[in-house]
Amino acid sequence: MLEQERVARAEAEAAARVKDEFLAVAAHELRTPVTTIKGYAQLLNRRITDAGDPRLRPTLEIIDQAANRLMRLIQDVLDVSATALGRFELRRERLDLGALVAEVAGRVPSLTERHRVTVSAIAGVIVEADRDRIEQVLMNLLMNAIRYSPHQGVVAVTVDACGPEATVSVQDQGLGIPAERQARIFELFYRAHDGADRDRQGMGVGLHLSRQVIERHGGRLTFVSAEGQGSTFWFSLPLAEPAPAPLS
């Protein structure tokens, strides 16, 4: 009986591994044609602008945006399979968290005119972390704050230090998350607003990956939310240097 169980488990693990390998290879291969589509859409956009004929521009911009979205989905699939296969490497470097947050937040307003993103950060919050991964987490939290605030509003980002930890919080005034759904939102593929309009479509991957990234750095990612009022997501990271004076 025990032997049968052991064999069945080994077979299931092997099948799961084949699936993860397939996802990793497929996602990797998908990047090349998407990059080509994006490149040519941009090239055509430039040509028609140079030729003084702007009629096709909106169409080409839609192709470009769709390609960007596809690229983000592919990156999510790559990350999910890399985590499952234990191939999730961190490249740590010294980072000034306030500067990084300001930089990432500065890239967000161009995505929407309806929301206002504010940043409040104390200087000198230094961590040893993987820049790309922390950027990815910040972008996920900011994009969620915007996507789940359909009636606009302020997205307030704060960088602070508390004891041995740096903290970053992203607060929105959006839809919030129904209390009975809150326990599951870090699960892979879980979506608390399923059936909502196309703007908010996602795969339910971002928060799952973000939590893994933060925990791999020795930190925590958590949230509070009230339906109809908004949500605050925040994460901590160990400080690389003693904390400066906290925000009052």
Ligand code: ADP
């Ligand atoms: P998705 O790509 O579907 O947004 P995430 O993993 O980023 O996936 O988030 C999981 C779910 O948590 C979302 O589908 C959404 O229902 C909910 N959620 C995440 N962030 C927010 C937020 N700021 N406000 C309201 N709901 C949120």
